[in-house]
Amino acid sequence: MGELTSGAKVAPLSRRQFVVTVVSAAGGLALGVMYPGVASALPLGIEPWSPEAVPADELSAWVVIDPDETITIRIPHSEMGQGAATALPQIVAEELEVDWARIKGEFASANRNVAQNTIYGDMNTVGSRGVATSWQRLQQAGASARQRLVTAAAQQWNVPVTDCTAANGAVTHRASGRTLTYGKLAAAAAKIMLDVEPAIKTLGNFKLIGQSVPRLDTPVKLDGSAKFGIDTRLPDMVYAAVQSCPVFGGKLVSVDESAIAGRRGIIRVVRMNDAVAVVADSYWRAEQALKLLKITWDGGAAATTDSAQYRQLYRDTLNGPMVEATEETTGDAEAALGRSAKVIEALYEAPHLAHAPMEPLNATVQLKADRLDVWIGTQSALNCLRLAATASGLKPEQVFIHNTYLGGGFGRRSRNDEMVHAINVAKAMGDRPVKLVWSREQDMRSDRYRPQAAVRMRASLTADGKIDAMDSRIAVGSIQRGTQGPQAAPNGLENQAIDSFDDIPYKIPNYRINLALKNTHVPVSFWRSVGGSQNCFFFESFIDELAFAAGKDPMQFRRSMMERRDFLGVLDTLAEKSNWSAPLPAGRGRGVAICENHGSIIGQVAEVTVDAAGNVRVDRIIAAVDCYQAVNPKIVESQIEGGIIYGLSAALYGHITIKDGAVVEGNFDSYKPVTLADAPKIEVYLSLTGGGKFAGVGECGLAPTAPAVTNAIFAATRKRVRELPLKNLKLSELAQL
Amino acid sequence: MVSLNVNGRQHSIDVEDDMPLLWALRDEIGLTGTKFGCGIAQCGACTVHVDGVAMRSCVIPASAVQGKAITTIEGLSTDAKHPVQQAWLAEDVPQCGYCQSGQIMAVSAFLKENPAPTDAQIDESITNICRCGTYVRIRRAIHRAAALMRG
Numbered sequence: 047m048g049e050l051t052s053g054a055k056v057a058p059l060s061r062r063q064f065v066v067t068v069v070s071a072a073g074g075l076a077l078g079v080m081y082p083g084v085a086s087a088l089p090l091g092i093e094p095w096s097p098e099a100v101p102a103d104e105l106s107a108w109v110v111i112d113p114d115e116t117i118t119i120r121i122p123h124s125e126m127g128q129g130a131a132t133a134l135p136q137i138v139a140e141e142l143e144v145d146w147a148r149i150k151g152e153f154a155s156a157n158r159n160v161a162q163n164t165i166y167g168d169m170n171t172v173g174s175r176g177v178a179t180s181w182q183r184l185q186q187a188g189a190s191a192r193q194r195l196v197t198a199a200a201q202q203w204n205v206p207v208t209d210c211t212a213a214n215g216a217v218t219h220r221a222s223g224r225t226l227t228y229g230k231l232a233a234a235a236a237k238i239m240l241d242v243e244p245a246i247k248t249l250g251n252f253k254l255i256g257q258s259v260p261r262l263d264t265p266v267k268l269d270g271s272a273k274f275g276i277d278t279r280l281p282d283m284v285y286a287a288v289q290s291c292p293v294f295g296g297k298l299v300s301v302d303e304s305a306i307a308g309r310r311g312i313i314r315v316v317r318m319n320d321a322v323a324v325v326a327d328s329y330w331r332a333e334q335a336l337k338l339l340k341i342t343w344d345g346g347a348a349a350t351t352d353s354a355q356y357r358q359l360y361r362d363t364l365n366g367p368m369v370e371a372t373e374e375t376t377g378d379a380e381a382a383l384g385r386s387a388k389v390i391e392a393l394y395e396a397p398h399l400a401h402a403p404m405e406p407l408n409a410t411v412q413l414k415a416d417r418l419d420v421w422i423g424t425q426s427a428l429n430c431l432r433l434a435a436t437a438s439g440l441k442p443e444q445v446f447i448h449n450t451y452l453g454g455g456f457g458r459r460s461r462n463d464e465m466v467h468a469i470n471v472a473k474a475m476g477d478r479p480v481k482l483v484w485s486r487e488q489d490m491r492s493d494r495y496r497p498q499a500a501v502r503m504r505a506s507l508t509a510d511g512k513i514d515a516m517d518s519r520i521a522v523g524s525i526q527r528g529t530q531g532p533q534a535a536p537n538g539l540e541n542q543a544i545d546s547f548d549d550i551p552y553k554i555p556n557y558r559i560n561l562a563l564k565n566t567h568v569p570v571s572f573w574r575s576v577g578g579s580q581n582c583f584f585f586e587s588f589i590d591e592l593a594f595a596a597g598k599d600p601m602q603f604r605r606s607m608m609e610r611r612d613f614l615g616v617l618d619t620l621a622e623k624s625n626w627s628a629p630l631p632a633g634r635g636r637g638v639a640i641c642e643n644h645g646s647i648i649g650q651v652a653e654v655t656v657d658a659a660g661n662v663r664v665d666r667i668i669a670a671v672d673c674y675q676a677v678n679p680k681i682v683e684s685q686i687e688g689g690i691i692y693g694l695s696a697a698l699y700g701h702i703t704i705k706d707g708a709v710v711e712g713n714f715d716s717y718k719p720v721t722l723a724d725a726p727k728i729e730v731y732l733s734l735t736g737g738g739k740f741a742g743v744g745e746c747g748l749a750p751t752a753p754a755v756t757n758a759i760f761a762a763t764r765k766r767v768r769e770l771p772l773k774n775l776k777l778s779e780l781a782q783l
Numbered sequence: 784m785v786s787l788n789v790n791g792r793q794h795s796i797d798v799e800d801d802m803p804l805l806w807a808l809r810d811e812i813g814l815t816g817t818k819f820g821c822g823i824a825q826c827g828a829c830t831v832h833v834d835g836v837a838m839r840s841c842v843i844p845a846s847a848v849q850g851k852a853i854t855t856i857e858g859l860s861t862d863a864k865h866p867v868q869q870a871w872l873a874e875d876v877p878q879c880g881y882c883q884s885g886q887i888m889a890v891s892a893f894l895k896e897n898p899a900p901t902d903a904q905i906d907e908s909i910t911n912i913c914r915c916g917t918y919v920r921i922r923r924a925i926h927r928a929a930a931l932m933r934g
């Protein structure tokens with residue numbers, strides 16, 4: 047084939063050719079509400095995962111354009127409520143020059159990712175990184191697709207590419223006014239390879255990025271049609287309920303099945319190393335039978351441990367050897383504290399927490415000799431695929447993950463323990479599909495928890511009432527060791543453990559962080575906002591203590607040590623919107639807290655009422671966030687609102703108790719989340735300083751919530767809360783300062 | 784045999800008398816819009832209407848509601864245009880969405896009894912858990928739905 051006018055080559059059709067099953071346009075709901083400015087896009091499908099067959103005429107792995115002009119964008123991350131399934135297509139559509147109303151999203155295939163050299167990246171939906179890590183690649187995918195459409199049109203008209211313009215889903219030849227829609231060009235464009243990738247739009251030139259377009263997943267979440275993992279139904283499917291050894295690391299000794307002999311619907315009992323499953327023809331029958339089994343476990347040495355003992359362990363660890371996080375060191379904190387007449391010191395503590403996503407963990411698997419299909423809501427489709435391959439003994443190319451909607455993730459669904467259970471059961475069930483569901487109790491008692499921690503901070507002030515020196519000693523469970531094994535974090539340092547103690551908002555001339563990573567038999571992992579979830583409470587509460595010691599207003603004290611424009615913008619927004627300097631009646635108080643978390647600056651002011659009996663009511667939370675650029679401001683707001691509630695649940699009620707080596711709390715009666723009645727009024731303000739960064743917003747919202755609330759309690763009562771949750775404290779018994 | 788009238792259709796299912804309505808709906812009849820969240824009447828994810836009253840189906844035996852009209856999220860409206868669904872759409876309430884069938888069912892029954900609810904009445908009656916923390920929007924959407932229903 048000779049040189050073409052456009053300078054592009056026709057790609058040899060070397061891609062694997064599959065039977066084409068192009069998904070037709072969603073027959074979803076008509077949207078009842080019009081948003082000014084942007085027409086609604088097509089809702090996401092009920093079953094949002096990609097069909098595994100690759101359409102022969104797809105434009106690229108990222109974009110499929112149907113003859114009816116529907117544009118399907120493949121989404122490389124999971125949708126667990128954080129809005130990725132809207133914000134990520136928004137970024138692709140920005141470059142594609144299409145009407146948003148024609149956009150449809152579907153989740154990218156992890157199997158294809160394995161087969162095609164991780165074309166979709168790591169697919170991990172963790173660390174608030176969806177937009178932050180993928181936006182350039184997504185923009186490029188959109189720009190590339192647009193350029194190939196333009197090139198296809200130019201070739202058809204035999205004119206230079208530069209004479210053609212893409213807009214509104216069509217390419218126009220400017221001189222002649224000829225126009226072809228994308229749908230008519232897609233098949234030809236699919237065969238074009240570009241010599242050079244087109245440049246992507248730069249900041250300031252966005253039309254769709256920055257707009258609060260409605261979420262694509264809302265319509266299917268209003269009528270019960272959205273398919274979560276737990277909703278999977280397959281012909282001839284059996285159901286399994288499972289119970290893990292209550293003591294982490296323990297082993298199964300024996301199972302006495304006599305109590306369930308002859309019960310209706312029971313198919314079999316499956317024994318695993320550290321778990322027992324009952325398979326039945328209905329989930330309820332399986333779960334009922336499981337409760338009747340007499341199971342003997344060997345909990346090992348950990349079976350005698352409890353929370354009081356672990357609390358003491360972390361306190362003791364504060365007095366033992368530590369590693370200095372030297373990258374964070376400035377000046378000489380020890381010397382400065384040594385020469386200070388007054389050192390302020392405090393010990394703070396935080397417990398383990400469970401994730402408790404609304405949808406209990408579950409997985410449906412169909413295991414055949416040469417193929418494994420898994421229907422699951424996972425935060426890490428690619429890791430999930432690899433784990434499934436290991437657990438089943440199949441090759442990664444033989445595993446197909448159908449990533450459903452996630453009924454919450456919060457970090458829990460990045461480790462798919464439930465799927466390993468399901469695969470183990472499936473091995474005993476021939477070809478029959480198995481749906482395995484964790485009961486709420488199994489979910490809460492076999493979690494991988496937020497680490498427990500204790501921190502001792504010491505500080506001194508300058509003559510003019512600023513912080514001169516601060517030395518922090520942190521004892522906390524290592525998330526890296528908890529997730530990767532004891533060889534991780536070999537130098538005794540990890541970022542997660544010092545979150546909120548690093549990248550601090552304040553200029554402190556003498557500053558040092560010391561760390562001791564200490565893991566117990568309780569497994570720990572990433573929990574929404576990670577280290578910030580407890581460390582911001584420690585750090586920002588202590589800053590408040592220092593403001594009090596300095597005799598300064600907490601807002602002014604913070605501001606006097608701040609230099610960065612982003613921190614100042616957030617703090618000043620809070621001061622203004624909370625009407626900070628207006629007095630409150632007796633019994634009420636305002637507290638402020640601010641930090642950097644997952645790249646965003648987040649600050650909150652809480653307003654609380656404390657009654658005579660010491661009961662706390664959080665009336666209002668004002669939040670300000672600087673994520674620099676926002677793809678969809680309305681989704682940013684909802685993430686901050688949700689983060690605040692998640693953080694407030696932890697601050698008010700969150701506690702995982704260990705007794706006899708096992709978790710005591712099992713359900714929402716003992717592990718209570720905030721409900722509508724105790725949800726405060728929330729206002730969220732975006733204070734964006736701009737620049738070429740899209741920082742994460744899925745997690746940061748909760749980090750300052752606990753300290754804003756406890757600082758507000760201090761303002762109302764002069765009582766300092768140094769441990770959480772509040773439900774375990776009697777304010778009346780705390781000393782008044 | 785347990786005989787259930789769900790969304791206007793009659794179903795005869797061969798289940799034990801003590802099988803909760805939740806599992807009869809999900810696993811026997813195949814209506815998966817009603818969700819399992821706790822199994823102990825704490826979270827409200829499983830809320831359905833029984834003769835128009837909101838009930839937590841995880842703790843009601845299916846056999847106990849024979850002869851009554853059961854409505855699930857799938858039967859709340861034919862076109863997802865129930866005022867509560869419209870208000871939920873307008874306020875962009877759902878995040879993960881898992882709790883929302885239950886929220887919508889609880890609110891739609893509540894508003895029939897309380898066409899102009901105060902915040903205090905809402906607090907007292909809508910006790911469903913949302914781990915994503917969509918409460919601010921839920922409250923706004925309840926008021927919006929109430930206004931829509933009043934016309």
Ligand code: FES
Pocket residue numbers: 818819820821822823824825826827828829830839840841842
């Ligand atoms: S599942 Fe019924 S109230 Fe939670």
Ligand code: FES
Pocket residue numbers: 127404453454877878879880881882883912913914915916917
């Ligand atoms: S929207 Fe996720 S639990 Fe409510």
